[in-house]
Amino acid sequence: MGRSFDESFIIQRIKEGDKEAFSHIIDRYGQKVFQTSIGFVRDISEAEDLVQDIFIKVYEKLDKFKGESAFSTWLYRIAVNMAINRSRKLKMRSFFSSVEGSEVLLNEVYRSVGNDTIIEEKEKRAIIQKAIEKLTLMQRKVFVLSYYQDMANSEVAEVLGITVKAVESLLFRARKRLQEQLKKVEF
Amino acid sequence: MKCESFNNELVNSGDAEKLSAEALKHIEKCSSCKYQVEMDRAVKGYINEQKSRKLPSYIKSNIITSIERESVNYFNIFMPALRVASLLVLFFTGYYTAGYMAQERSDVGDEQIVYYDYFTTKDSGFSFESIWFQD
Numbered sequence: 001m002g003r004s005f006d007e008s009f010i011i012q013r014i015k016e017g018d019k020e021a022f023s024h025i026i027d028r029y030g031q032k033v034f035q036t037s038i039g040f041v042r043d044i045s046e047a048e049d050l051v052q053d054i055f056i057k058v059y060e061k062l063d064k065f066k067g068e069s070a071f072s073t074w075l076y077r078i079a080v081n082m083a084i085n086r087s088r089k090l091k092m093r094s095f096f097s098s099v100e101g102s103e104v105l106l107n108e109v110y111r112s113v114g115n116d117t118i119i120e121e122k123e124k125r126a127i128i129q130k131a132i133e134k135l136t137l138m139q140r141k142v143f144v145l146s147y148y149q150d151m152a153n154s155e156v157a158e159v160l161g162i163t164v165k166a167v168e169s170l171l172f173r174a175r176k177r178l179q180e181q182l183k184k185v186e187f
Numbered sequence: 188m189k190c191e192s193f194n195n196e197l198v199n200s201g202d203a204e205k206l207s208a209e210a211l212k213h214i215e216k217c218s219s220c221k222y223q224v225e226m227d228r229a230v231k232g233y234i235n236e237q238k239s240r241k242l243p244s245y246i247k248s249n250i251i252t253s254i255e256r257e258s259v260n261y262f263n264i265f266m267p268a269l270r271v272a273s274l275l276v277l278f279f280t281g282y283y284t285a286g287y288m289a290q291e292r293s294d295v296g297d298e299q300i301v302y303y304d305y306f307t308t309k310d311s312g313f314s315f316e317s318i319w320f321q322d
Contacts, residue, residue, distance in 0.1 A: 019251065
């Protein structure tokens with residue numbers, strides 16, 4: 001109760017032009033938004049840039065927030081959409097900048113793993129990251145919110161505008177898919 | 188416990204640390220299921236490592252600076268005025284265009300009206316033609 005009261009008071013102050021009040025919003029949600037960004041964008045500096053862009057967008061769109069949902073839900077919805085867009089752009093950029101492309105890179109990692117039973121920590125991380133990237137868009141959204149933000153299924157459902165059942169099903173399929181991807185290699 | 192039911196339990200719970208006693212007993216004997224648990228732990232470890240990264244403090248000041256810069260952006264200041272001006276331009280353009288078209292319509296030649304009457308009158312043509320011929 002106190003939290004939501006504080007929040008609506010802060011939002012009101014921002015809407016009235018108090019820019020400093022926005023720093024409270026960054027303090028409260030910055031880390032969570034950063035975690036979401038990392039979940040979608042591999043590169044840390046890209047994730048930091050993304051956090052900045054998300055908060056600037058939130059500030060610009062604050063007038064449109066009518067309080068119909070929790071502020072956090074509204075904010076995370078913006079964060080997820082922007083993160084998805086950014087990861088798409090990065091994917092395109094890396095596809096055009098690298099002749100190999102991510103698909104080929106993953107196969108490369110798998111091949112090297114096959115030759116060597118001991119995987120270095122760096123390779124291991126790359127394999128897991130690639131496996132996460134192979135999830136479908138919705139699976140990935142649900143996976144990131146659930147695992148990177150530790151959100152309850154009901155919260156994930158609210159942010160993504162789907163049912164709790166759908167979240168459960170997407171999570172199940174995401175885990176299954178991850179398992180299948182990681183089965184190809186031996187840690 | 189069979190491997191399939193073990194796998195279902197693992198995927199359903201989503202947490203290798205919350206497995207039932209029966210499942211734990213199963214992985215003692217089954218190396219491939221034990222491997223699934225290790226993979227699950229590796230994924231969790233990777234995610235936890237990523238999550239533990241802290242957002243640098245300069246990001247907050249960058250955001251606040253950008254917001255302040257944004258608010259003195261002249262485009263944003265003049266945007267409402269620009270919107271009103273474009274609405275006024277649209278309104279007056281519409282008003283004068285409509286006026287002009289009405290004028291055009293009133294300038295339609297008499298012969299057009301005659302034609303119109305000619306073809307819509309029951310006893311078409313006769314009276315007009317006789318008047319014209321008389322002139």
